[in-house]
Amino acid sequence: MRKAETISSAANPLLKEVRRAIVRGTLTSEGYCVAETFHLLEEALRSDCTVAAVLAAESVRSAAEAHVRSLHQIRVLVLPDPLFQRLAGTETSQGVMALVRPPVWTIEQLFRGSPLIVVLDGLQDPGNAGTIVRTAEAFGATGLLFVKGTVNPFNAKTLRASAGSLFRIPFLYAVDSALARAALRQHKVELYAAVPKRPGTASLGIDEVDLSRRCGIVIGSEGHGVGEDLRSAASDVSIPTVGVESLNAAVAAGILLYEARRQRAVA
Numbered sequence: 001m002r003k004a005e006t007i008s009s010a011a012n013p014l015l016k017e018v019r020r021a022i023v024r025g026t027l028t029s030e031g032y033c034v035a036e037t038f039h040l041l042e043e044a045l046r047s048d049c050t051v052a053a054v055l056a057a058e059s060v061r062s063a064a065e066a067h068v069r070s071l072h073q074i075r076v077l078v079l080p081d082p083l084f085q086r087l088a089g090t091e092t093s094q095g096v097m098a099l100v101r102p103p104v105w106t107i108e109q110l111f112r113g114s115p116l117i118v119v120l121d122g123l124q125d126p127g128n129a130g131t132i133v134r135t136a137e138a139f140g141a142t143g144l145l146f147v148k149g150t151v152n153p154f155n156a157k158t159l160r161a162s163a164g165s166l167f168r169i170p171f172l173y174a175v176d177s178a179l180a181r182a183a184l185r186q187h188k189v190e191l192y193a194a195v196p197k198r199p200g201t202a203s204l205g206i207d208e209v210d211l212s213r214r215c216g217i218v219i220g221s222e223g224h225g226v227g228e229d230l231r232s233a234a235s236d237v238s239i240p241t242v243g244v245e246s247l248n249a250a251v252a253a254g255i256l257l258y259e260a261r262r263q264r265a266v267a
Helices: 013-024 038-046 058-067 081-087 126-138 156-162 177-186 249-266
Strands: 033-036 050-057 075-079 096-101 116-121 143-147 171-175 190-194 215-220 235-238
Touching: 013 033, 013 081, 033 038, 033 156, 038 050, 038 058, 038 096, 050 058, 050 081, 058 075, 058 081, 058 096, 075 081, 116 126, 116 177, 116 249, 126 143, 126 156, 126 249, 143 177, 171 177, 190 249, 215 249
Parallel strands: 050 075, 116 143, 116 215, 143 171, 190 215, 190 235
Antiparallel strands: 033 096, 050 096
């Protein structure tokens, strides 16, 4: 580990860049995501991602230095606690954030083996998106497509909710829906759009679809559901419920992904 550096001014160019990335929910200009919490720092290191720097509040300096003590290429930047708190994207910050270069994936990496693709179509809630990414990794999805209009995967809340899965599972983001549809068709992926079960609709139940095949699951926006461009290329699938018409997007994705995992385990 290099000797720790101290930053005491909010006018520091690096801090301005970090704050801009947090506010916009994007990468920094040099291509780093801002990963807050000790857990995300640990996950980035475990996933062999390049960590350029660790920013730490003075109160947790020793803990931050302990995480990277043997890694001489990582800068450790120490900030007074009030300055760090102004920089952080959470009200109850742990006092640490890392600048992590995320992996860059190709379309072919998403379709490896027997593809199980999750398509996020207009999903806006970063917590839902990150939870779906984590669930996708847990249940063996091969990749995700973030269609244009969906929250940026590098939004700080999305990163936290993914609990490190965004450092490992292949994904592409800001993908045009028509291009996503064409790629899925080219790779012979059967597409299923998650929709609420309503009287008189012709959607399939989860026990009526074969998710052990090359397939993709489309999760739409919280307010409007799956967009017409992708829904027209998909078969509707619904989760049977009692007393409520629809489920939270992340919950619905979790149920469908679990069912896919179950079917593939016995296929």
